[in-house]
Amino acid sequence: MATGAEQAHGAAAPxxxxxxxxxxxxxxxWLVVTLVVIYLVLTRLAIPRIATVLAERRGTVANDLATAEELKLKAQEAEATYEKALADAxxxxxxxxxxxRAEINRDLDAANARAEAEIAARxxxxxxxxxxxRDTATENVRAVARETAVEVARAILPAAASDPxxxxxxxxxxxxMEGGA
Incomplete structure (x- = not known):
């Protein structure tokens, strides 16, 4: 028993x-038409945009590398200038x-010379x-010794006291003889 829908289509194989x-x-x-449309869209729109973006990126990278190289050279120059200034300083x-140090040594030598001169003067x-x-003491000792000798001689030998x-x-x-004079 066939239904009405099956009879309308005929006896189609499932x-x-x-x-x-x-x-x-x-x-x-429709496959060929779709592929041609996709090809045209890609070649006319997408691929040129991608190529443009890649070219811009290459340009940006090249510019950044050039700028980095310039900055590197400037940094090296600045470092060389700094090193030279540091060495000069x-x-x-x-x-x-x-x-x-030389001035201090001169001042020290002068102070030493003054001190030595003052020490020598003192x-x-x-x-x-x-x-x-010493001379005064020696004279005093001689005077005391003379007086004592005369007094002792008078006390012991009154005759010797006649020739002081x-x-x-x-x-x-x-x-x-004792080294007193």
Whole structure:
């Protein structure tokens, strides 16, 4: 029993409509038309836009690389200038340190010379005072020794006390032998 729809179509074999060989020429025509339209759209619109974008990117990359190279050269020049300025500053600092050191040494030598001169002057003055004190002390000792010798001689030998000049002369000789004069 066939239904009304089946009778209207006739006795068609059931199956997939894509595999119905009677519609192949029509499908092939529309396939070719679609491929030609896609080809034309791609060649006229999409591919030129893509090529333009790629060319712009290449140009941008090339410009960026050139700019980077310029900046690199400028940075190297700036670094060289900085290194030269740093070396000059170090040399100047060493020169200033050497000059300061030389000036300090000159001042130190002058101060040492003044101190040595002052010490020598004080030493000479002290030696002069010591010599004067020693001479005074020696004279005082001689005077006391003379007086003591005369007094002892008078006490022991009253006859020897009659010649005090001989006693004084004997005391002086004895002191000279001892290194007192």
């Amino acid at each position: 199956g997939m409509p894509q595999l119905d060989f009677t519609t192949f020429p029509n499908q092939i025509f 170090r040399a100047e600092a060493q020169k200033i340190v050497a000059e300061a 030493l000479a003055e002290s030696e002069t005072r010591i010599a004067a004190i 000049a001989a006693l004084v002369s004997a005391v002086d000789r004895r002191m000279e």
